[in-house]
Amino acid sequence: MARRFRSIHSRLFFLFLTCMTTILIIVSFLYYSRSLDIIHSKISDIAQKNISQTAGLFDLMLEGYNSVTKSLNGNYELTRLLQETTNNPAVSVINERTITNIIGATFFSRKEIVGIHIITNAGKVYSYERQFGGVIDINYEQKEWYLKLKASSGNMVWLGFYPSSPVNRMQQDTVFVFGRQLYDLTAYKSIGMMIIETNPAPITEALSNVSISPNTRAFITGKDDHIIAKGEQEGEFPVLNNLPKPSNGHKIIVDDESDQLIVAAKTSLADWTIYGITPKSDLNAEINQTRLYLAIVIIALIIVSTVLASLVSRTIASPLKLLIREMKKVELGNFSGSVNVNSFDEINSLVSSFNRMVHRMDELIERITLSSVSEKNAQLQALQSQVNPHFLYNTLDMIYWMLDEKENERLSRVILSLSQMFRYSSNWGEASQTTLGQELEQIRHYLTIIEIRLDGRLETEINVSEEWLDVILPKVTIQPIIENAVKYGLEPLGTPCKLQVFAEQHGHELHISITDHGLGMDEETLRQVRESLGMNANVAIESIDQPRRGIGLHNVHARINMMFGEAYGIRVESHRGQGTTVTVVIPIPLQRRHADEYSHRR
Structure with missing residues (x-):
């Protein structure tokens, strides 16, 4: 046994295996420690970048919606026709058709708009919707959305998600609603209000960018801490009053002190706060998976190291054994053999030199015979x-x-x-x-x-x-x-x-x-x-x-x-x-x- 251990094959095997295992354990420990820090840092960075991008996306979206309302409010022909009164039925019909056409042009300017309603101070309602023949709620003046618009002074009012159209009772699909008062810009007086209903899918899809795990809850709150919109994730929402609120100087905050990772960002155009709340258990699950994966990799690498140690030792020892065996044949006068190996360059060079020497000797002997x-x-x-x-x-x-x-x-x-x-x-x-x-x-x-x-x-x-x-x-x-x-x-x-x-x-x-x-x-x-x-x-x-x-x-x-x-x-x-x-x-x-x-x- 001691003699066998002194062989180059055994010594190379144990040396290579010991070195590989030691290096592997040290590297794995350092890698795991560093990975924990990197995972926590990366998750925070990803959550912060996601919510920052989402806030920017909402700013672009709201700016587009704001432009739609401005284009209607700045249409001189529309404001003139809304205030014009006539006793001629034909002229009245023409005016109403013109108003509808102007609203329709704005309707088709953005594909997510599903309805535009204009309510004048005189009580007249003009609508352009995908579904016509709707029934206007006669009690709309007592509704919350109407009161918010009435109380505004020409600013944009983001009313949020509604399970159905607040104006057309026949429209039962969920919509995102916003509006503003219409003003005669010449006399600067209110002539009515506009309400625009859009498909909520773009907002829901934008909120999905906040999610960093399947259990992340994403939602938007207004300035009075009510939920304007929320993502498709199910789950219990926290008490809104206890959530951290970004200030004007810090529009994005990250809070991971509790058992949840909370990221929040404030939009520039609207007084909205976007929240993303992820349970720490989801993050720990990823760390646990990393730990399990690392353990499997370590075991696999130890097995691979054992195989490699055996292969490397054999790769070095086997050609040398073949070379020694062939040299003994040459000593006996047999020049016809050759050693064929595929090992390290140095050994290959040694074997090639030996083969060339034997071949040359055999060739010289044959040439002498032939000559x-x-x-x-x-x-x-x-x-x-x-x-x-x-x-x-x-x-x-x-x-x-x-x-x-x-x-x-x-x-x-x-x-x-x-x-x-x-x-x-x-x-x-x-x-x-x-x-x-x-x-x-x-x-x-x-x-x-x-x-x-x-x-x-x-x-x-x-x-x-x-x-x-x-x-x-x-x-x-x-x-x-x-x-x-x-x-x-x-x-x-x-x-x-x-x-x-x-x-x-x-x-x-x-x-x-x-x-x-x-x-x-x-x-x-x-x-x-x-x-x-x-x-x-x-x-x-x-x-x-x-x-x-x-x-x-x-x-x-x-x-x-x-x-x-x-x-x-x-x-x-x-x-x-x-x-x-x-x-x-x-x-x-x-x-x-x-x-x-x-x-x-x-």
Whole structure:
């Protein structure tokens, strides 16, 4: 047991779990204490903001209603017609219709208005309602609303909620009522009063903004402490005389000293006080829910911490165990295995380095095996057997015609170049290595024959610095590329054409590029060529015995892979109608790299 506890898995598990649990308990305690303060503060702030917004909303609403009454009172035509008396029935009918039209225009100015009534001092009543044919209460002069309007001196009178219309006895829906006396502004005398009834829904909806819990009671009181309007919440209302009242200097107050949270705000336009009363039990219920939620979260986090501690310890320990097991296999000479893990970056880097080391060792062993003299000679002989005899046939045909035409000078050049090519291509001793300088010398003999064959239509340019002439590369690397360029890119043109060979250094690589300004390849052909180059070297060797036209790019690419590794080979770029560039990528010798770096430092 003690030995098991000393393992990295067990120690990491207990260390991670202890740290996580301790931090979790401390953070949870601080969070809970702070949460209580924040909840109380936030609830007070929310209640204060809600009632402030509600008071502002009521001020806007009442200002709109006040504007409606002002527009009627300021209508000169209306006040004139209300005072006009006539004995002509026709004129009387026209006047009444005009008054009704003026009232109707105001009625439709706001969608929440359900009725407008004007009662003149002479006792005449003009109404515009959604429900016509109402019966006017003949005892309206004794009603409270009438007395309040009569006692006012032109100011707005907010009468509050009524279960039915105070004027039209046939209107039984709840309405919010307000009004004012009508004055002749010229003579400044009272000519009657207006009563406007509106849908109470906007006021009820505005009061709902005060609620911060389902049991919040919201209502509006007037200056005489009577309830003007109340929300839809059910419940017993407190004694109004005991409620705190905002002063003119403090229009919003918050009282949470009792078992209730009381917020109150005063409206600017009307002498109203908006109240919102929330039981503390509702607020404590939220705190209790927070406490329960926090307890559940703590338990869940402890479980998660346990799982994470186990996962983290396993994530670190398991790759190390796999790495140790694989290293023991390598000690026994097994280089074929590899470790596949997905852990921390450091461990992943260590495992990746180990896999690369083992893979490199295995690759080197395999390359040494493949590079034995017998295998290389067999492979090179197979590659040599693929040399396309058509070139020899064409050359012999050309010699025949040149003999026929007695062109001795050109014939001697062709025969000399052909002799050098046979000597170079038949010497396959010591595998197939050569230098870039020897390869270029061979290419010059080959181009001599091609230029004569094309009757001067081919212009060649070879631009390779002398510092690269001793670089090692496989024999017969460039000739197959030039042969393809001439055969498929330049010769079909039938016009003077150009071929360029140049070498450039790119980092630790030497790029030998062969560029023809010929027909080029379309995208599909280029894709097929690149896919063929993507085949591995073993496939190239297995396909040697198959009949092919020329040595081909694939075999050149395969031989470079065999000599230098899969990072090197042939790259092809081509555009239809613009030409093709084939680049041979080989490594720069290590001693040459060190010399270049030393010269740069100096």
